[in-house]
Amino acid sequence: MSLIRNVEMDVRRFTERIYIVSFIVLGAFLFLTLRLVYLQLWRYEDLNEQAESNRTAIVPIVPNRGVIMDRNGIVLATNYSAYTLEITPSKVKVPMDELIDRLSEVVDIQGRDRRRFKKMREESKSFDSVPIRTRLSEQEVARFAAQRFRFRGVEIRARLFRSYPFNSLASHVIGYIGRINQAEKDKLDDSDEANYRGTDYIGKLGVEQSYEAQLHGVTGVHEMETSAGGRAVRRLRSSPATPGNTVVLSIDIKLQKLVEDLFGTRRGALVAMDPKTGEILAFVSKPTFDPNLFVEGIDVENWQALNESLDKPLLNRALRGTYPPGSTYKPFMALAALQTGKRTPSQQIFDPGFFMFGNHRFHDDKEGGHGTVDMYKSIVESCDTYYFTLARDLGVNVIHDQMQPLGFGQLTGIDILGEARGVLPSTEWKKATYRKPEQQRWYSGETISLGIGQGYNNFTILQIVQALSIVANDGVKMRPHLVREVVDVETKARTAVAQQPIDRVPLVQENIDTIKRALVGVNLEGTSATSFIGAAYTSAGKTGTAQVYSVRENEKYNSNKIDERMRDHALFMAYAPAEDPKVTIALVVENSGFGAQNAAPIARRIFDYVLLGQYPSSEDIEAVQKGQATRPIGKARDLSKIAWPPKEDHKSDVSQDTTAQQ
DSSP: OOOOOOHHHHHHHHHHHHHHHHHHHHHHHHHHHHHHHIIIIISHHHHHHHHHHHHEEEEEEOOOOOOEEOTTSBEEEEEEEEEEEEEOGGGOOSOHHHHHHHHHTTSOOOHHHHHHHHHHHHTSOTTSOEEEEEEEOHHHHHHHHHTGGGOTTEEEEEEEEEEOTTTTTTHHHHOOEEEOOHHHHHHSOHHHHHHTTTOOEEEOSHHHHHTHHHHHOBOEEEEEEEOTTSOEEEEEEEEOOBOOOEEEESOOHHHHHHHHHHHTTOOEEEEEEOTTTOBEEEEEEESOOOTHHHHTOOOHHHHHHHHSOTTOTTSOTTTTOOBOOGGGGHHHHHHHHHHHTSOOTTOOEEEOSEEEETTEEEEOSSTTOOEEEOHHHHHHTTOHHHHHHHHHHHOHHHHHHHHGGGTTTSOOOOSSSOOOOOBOOOHHHHHHHOOSHHHHSOOHHHHHGGGGTOTTOBBOHHHHHHHHHHHHTTTEEOOOBSEEEEEOTTTOOEEEOOOOOSEEOOOOHHHHHHHHHHHHHHHHHSTTGGGGTTOSSOOEEEEEEEOSSOOOTTOOOOGGGSOGGGSOEEEEEEEESTTSOOEEEEEEETTOOOHHHHTHHHHHHHHHHHHHOEEOOHHHHHHHHTTOOSSOOSOOEEGGGSOSSOTTTOOOSSOOOSBOOO
């Protein structure tokens, strides 16, 4: 039996299906049309930008870092180009150790390279390119290029490296650069972050850090058209990088080397300054370190050697080291006495060789005493008893108020970071420093030792040289600075560091003249006179010996019976010529004993260099290093005949001229 089909029903069903499909198709086309309108009208700019970014790539052009020179145009920090073997961890498809082992068959990779790579990799992102070897030779570059297909994620790049041609010379002044860490990246604002795109290095210390903005330059860009696979096809647009500016220091690097040679292996610090401008001529901290070690990331062995050394070579003693000023404090104490009316120049005391305060006896350095002493004699012969008495009469707070305007216990504002404030004690300072009530109380006996630069007194050599410069400059206070000018690399315009006085200390000129006469007397007939015999100029100065180890009341100090690092510091401060000062000096030679024997001879050689153009003989330098020279021995050498740079110190493997024309 056959079924009878309902044709009309079949047609109606087919027609309904046609309508449904038509509606679906029309709806889909309507949706696509609306989507097209939306994308073309509302999302056009955004999508066009995304398409353009997929088609193009921005490649940063790292600027050449600016050069650092001394005041005479000698280059102290420069750049050179070298090939670097780098690994991008995100592109590596095999274990990293296996890859490095295979690489070491082609390029020499030492254990220190592996350790440095591991450390830098931990500080970087996976898509960052991290160097495994730097400064490849041409042979190594050729060997790797021939087998490059074996090493996915590894490539050779040409990079600029920082070079410090004189190695450890003036390293605390110049500083060094190193790879940017995350903390430093977080400190960069939006504009700085864009300018550091592609840059791996930033100033870490010294002038390199403080003048980073001037030295870094402006990053340029290449806009490249890329294929779908990301391969560069052609350059669309280019904006060249602007090199960093040239920073010219006030430092005389030849003088700097002379001072570092005179210190030898001894620890200490020295600052030489032009009192009329505030320009620093020499800024020495001994021992030093080689900043070239830090440029590519210092290895563990060198870091431990520097960081764990008892001599603390990384400590900038001229900037951060604080010391009791010892007897160099006495002229300022005498000035405070004149300013407050507590003493007159002719007023006398009798010194029996000690000063009694209660039941405690404060000994003078001269057994039997100095006899009758006025202000001039107290400075020239460095009479302790005079200043024990004076400190008692002034009191701690008056001493504080008189010394503060001279810069003691205050930041000088020098143009590198990290300056220490030191300690200028007062009753308020002690309350703020200590917690226990019995510790916060100021005892009268504590005031006595302040008069001879001991007790809580603790200052930087930079503060001492600034205070002496104020006296030498008749009360005018200049801000010390290490940078003389900044030279624009494009326009060659020179921007000088301001030399205007920052303050004028309200000192009576008659009082200043009294102190100046006594300071001249120190070098003519006083404690440092033997160091200045035969000098062709008149100088002024003051020796100091700062106590590190406190002996008991009935115990006599004997340097041979105590540890070398507990022996007294030798200090000296001076300026010359006395009638028109051109250079002011303050220095400390740690744990070396008397300032007259171990510090004053260094100042004499500096004055001979600056004022007469004379360079000491090698025999004389050796005698000063040993503390055996109180006046020049041998024949001083004419500065114009001294070869520069010294071959033994110029160890850079970069062939370059180290003297640039100004």
